[in-house]
């Protein structure tokens with residue numbers, strides 16, 4: 001009996017909406033910031049949980065990890081909907097890319113990294129802590145969960161890096177050429193934060209501070225949105241927000257910071 005068959009998949013079938021390339025921002029961030037974990041692993045196993053109606057974003061994640069970190073990465077796409085597992089099977093390319101039925105329990109697998117994108121947004125906020133606990137309990141030692149959400153085309157995205165102790169970092173990411181204001185990111189926050197964008201909550205303070213910094217950086221728009229974003233991130237840092245990762249990542253329209261964190 002396979003690992004997937006021994007475990008009752010935890011969770012519910014939700015809408016399967018996906019789109020080619022819409023998870024590029026989080027994938028590129030994983031390649032840039034999570035390579036050490038995968039390189040150190042005896043078994044470089046990664047799970048893409050809830051890949052949706054077509055496996056396109058799982059295929060892309062495997063290709064990016066294989067090209068950017070190590071060619072022998074093994075990606076397993078897990079879906080709770082058996083019809084979506086059957087639909088994905090022709091795209092399998094074993095041993096590097098396979099598909100199976102599974103839920104938050106991860107089907108008995110012990111991955112180093114799990115990407116769960118646009119999965120929890122369709123659950124109730126009250127279900128999030130248990131889902132995180134179940135997924136992180138199944139990870140290999142030192143493993144991490146990357147849980148987040150994005151818009152239809154992947155122009156706005158945000159995600160949390162989570163381990164057995166809870167969230168460690170929050171990343172906000174945007175396609176800068178189409179970004180009017182960082183406040184747009186409030187619509188695309190992870191489920192744990194999206195209902196907390198109200199005065200008094202740290203995520204509200206962050207988005208307001210980022211938006212203020214973006215407005216203050218308006219003169220840099222002459223040099224393009226990338227320069228404006230860089231200036232805004234630098235200002236945010238100067239006001240005390242402990243922004244991580246440095247300008248190479250900021251230039252991509254990203255902002256990563258420890259989460260949760262005390263107020264500046």
Ligand SMILES: C[S@@+](CC[C@H](N)C(=O)[O-])C[C@H]1O[C@@H](n2cnc3c(N)ncnc32)[C@H](O)[C@@H]1O
Nearest residue numbers: 011014016017018050051052080103104117118
């Ligand atoms: C909106 S799609 C996301 C597709 C893809 N990850 C993306 O972001 O483009 C969400 C998928 O997650 C699946 N899903 C929901 N809960 C799940 C769970 N607990 N375990 C595995 N898959 C789940 C649903 O069946 C659905 O196909």
